[in-house]
Amino acid sequence: MKEVNLDELERKFQEKIDNDIKIEPKDWMPDDYRQTLIRQISQHAHSEIVGMLPEGNWITRAPNLRRKAVLLAKVQDEAGHGLYLYSAVETLGADREDTIDDLHSGKAKYSSIFNYPTLTWADMGAVGWLVDGAAIMNQVPLCRCSYGPYARAMVRVCKEESFHQRQGFEIMTKLAAGTPEQKAMAQDALNRFWWPSLMMFGPNDAESKHTQQSMDWKIKRHTNDELRQMFVDATVPQAELIGLTIPDPDLKFNEETGHYEFGEINWDEFWEVVKGNGPCNKDRVDARRKAKEDGEWVREAATAYAAKRKMRKAS
Amino acid sequence: MSNKEWPLWEVFIRSKQGLSHKHAGSLRAADEEMAIENARDVYTRRSEGISIWVVESKHVVASDPSDADSLYEPANTKIYRHPTFYDVPDGIEHM
Numbered sequence: 001m002k003e004v005n006l007d008e009l010e011r012k013f014q015e016k017i018d019n020d021i022k023i024e025p026k027d028w029m030p031d032d033y034r035q036t037l038i039r040q041i042s043q044h045a046h047s048e049i050v051g052m053l054p055e056g057n058w059i060t061r062a063p064n065l066r067r068k069a070v071l072l073a074k075v076q077d078e079a080g081h082g083l084y085l086y087s088a089v090e091t092l093g094a095d096r097e098d099t100i101d102d103l104h105s106g107k108a109k110y111s112s113i114f115n116y117p118t119l120t121w122a123d124m125g126a127v128g129w130l131v132d133g134a135a136i137m138n139q140v141p142l143c144r145c146s147y148g149p150y151a152r153a154m155v156r157v158c159k160e161e162s163f164h165q166r167q168g169f170e171i172m173t174k175l176a177a178g179t180p181e182q183k184a185m186a187q188d189a190l191n192r193f194w195w196p197s198l199m200m201f202g203p204n205d206a207e208s209k210h211t212q213q214s215m216d217w218k219i220k221r222h223t224n225d226e227l228r229q230m231f232v233d234a235t236v237p238q239a240e241l242i243g244l245t246i247p248d249p250d251l252k253f254n255e256e257t258g259h260y261e262f263g264e265i266n267w268d269e270f271w272e273v274v275k276g277n278g279p280c281n282k283d284r285v286d287a288r289r290k291a292k293e294d295g296e297w298v299r300e301a302a303t304a305y306a307a308k309r310k311m312r313k314a315s
Numbered sequence: 316m317s318n319k320e321w322p323l324w325e326v327f328i329r330s331k332q333g334l335s336h337k338h339a340g341s342l343r344a345a346d347e348e349m350a351i352e353n354a355r356d357v358y359t360r361r362s363e364g365i366s367i368w369v370v371e372s373k374h375v376v377a378s379d380p381s382d383a384d385s386l387y388e389p390a391n392t393k394i395y396r397h398p399t400f401y402d403v404p405d406g407i408e409h410m
Contacts, residue, residue: 024380026377026379027380028380073360076360077360080356080357083342083357084340084357087340087341087342090341091341095320096320096343097320152340153340160360160361299321299345302321302345302346303345305345306345306346306349309348
């Protein structure tokens with residue numbers, strides 16, 4: 001056993017981070033850094049997996065075969081993204097099944113946006129355009145995150161996500177240019193998903209307890225408020241272009257700063273949903289739990305089949 | 316269920332003929348056949364590969380990052396192994 005000095009290890013670790021040298025699984029890292037990543041990456045994985053539910057809801061009711069094939073491919077991508085991320089969590093020494101059990105017991109969180117229902121087909125447009133749009137804002141800087149496996153997973157995810165947002169915007173564009181009923185449906189979806197999408201970036205910087213440490217470790221590259229502002233600036237002109245109205249009477253463009261100013265977010269609603277009191281929290285976790293329980297026999301059969309094949313090969 | 320977890324596999328993908336297999340990530344599968352099928356679904360949904368290798372992670376032997384200094388130091392001191400170490404007179408174009 002080599003003689004190691006904890007302060008010296010920490011100093012070398014931070015030096016690597018400061019010089020933009022990635023941290024890889026077998027490198028020494030402070031325990032807090034490891035725990036922060038396990039928490040963040042597993043919750044990110046859960047968000048991808050739970051995120052399949054509101055969209056899966058519409059696969060069988062897509063208006064035509066093209067839309068159905070696209071939605072199916074998108075939902076399959078989300079499953080893949082969840083798997084990349086669970087693999088990244090495992091490189092930190094966490095047990096994949098334990099993290100999933102934490103989701104099912106309510107101990108681990110996932111993105112609150114998925115606790116809102118998808119009531120109409122237009123919601124598939126709003127989710128792709130706004131929810132995936134906000135997710136991309138968050139995920140692009142994560143491609144430069146200091147932890148190698150997380151950064152690499154994010155590169156794959158971002159490449160795949162870009163079609164997700166486009167297909168959503170395409171749905172909204174078509175509906176907004178359709179009959180008055182279709183346009184109203186698109187506007188209604190925007191009305192319901194706008195504010196929850198802004199909440200996806202998390203609490204204001206002043207309230208965000210993890211931000212500073214995560215920035216020092218270069219897990220995060222921008223604060224919540226910076227990312228939220230980038231999202232608003234990018235999205236408002238898109239809504240205008242297709243003739244939809246952002247449901248915020250306080251929204252206005254500030255010529256001096258070059259940014260949009262927007263109204264106060266309803267943080268009470270945000271915290272209620274985080275605490276588990278959103279419209280669909282219970283349904284989402286129940287659905288995940290049921291999927292695991294109902295799939296038990298499949299996993300057992302696969303394990304038994306693998307054992308049988310191994311025996312046959314040996315004999 | 317947790318202790319009955321399927322083994323972890325490392326996935327390597329050859330993106331096109333003529334290139335070597337490159338590490339793509341890892342996944343869980345009951346056996347090698349399922350590992351290949353899962354690797355196809357997880358890592359090649361957009362024609363990223365034409366050949367897949369899977370290796371059970373427990374069979375990978377890796378160097379220890381804390382040995383990096385002593386392992387790679389000898390190479391650092393032998394700069395004469397690089398062509399840039401040598402003087403080439405003016406007038407020689409290709410060498």
